[in-house]
Amino acid sequence: MERPLTVLQVALHHPTQGPAAFAKVPPKLQLDTSPLLLGRGQDAHLRLMVSRLSRQHLSLEPYREQGSSLLSFSLRVLSRQGCVWVNGLMLRFLEQVPLGAVNRVAFAGVQMAICIEWGISLEAFVCCVHLSPSPLIYRLKAEETDDHDEIPPQQQPPPGGSGEQTSGSLGFLQDPSPTQDSALQPSPGGGTEIQPRREPPEEALC
Known part of the structure; x- marks a missing residue:
């Protein structure tokens, strides 16, 4: 009896290079429980x-939590250059974070949405x-930065304001309104369908 496989639905967007950046990406591939590598x-x-990507930039790593009968996934950063934003959290070299059902990732100008359909x-x-x-990720303000250390001094939080977010960070990874969040939607037959948004705002993340 065939056992249904977990499916990672991955959407990719690059604001300047467009489809040319993903010309060598296969539309579908099946792996065992070894990490899925993304890079140049x-x-x-x-x-x-x-060009700004490392040869191995990040990996999506399947694992099984104790007591669970499903595969879970984490994202690990493999690049020493820049950083990777996952659901608004900044990660650097060898840091990792578990993924939920729907995830938004930004790195080196690339925007990626990951939806997990469990088998x-x-x-x-x-x-x-x-x-x-x-665009797959929207922001409220500020410029994207791949290197937190390069944020201009005027964008640093004031003294004593450690609880505030800087205007130069991607802590604002969120959609302006529910009506514009159509990149990942349930399909009529179950599962998740990835669709382009309508009328993206001018402040779409680069």
């Missing part, structure tokens, strides 16, 4: 033609890749 190198499962197989999973013509 030939050994990457998802090979992105973006019952613990031996393998599938990754399906979609290219989005519209």
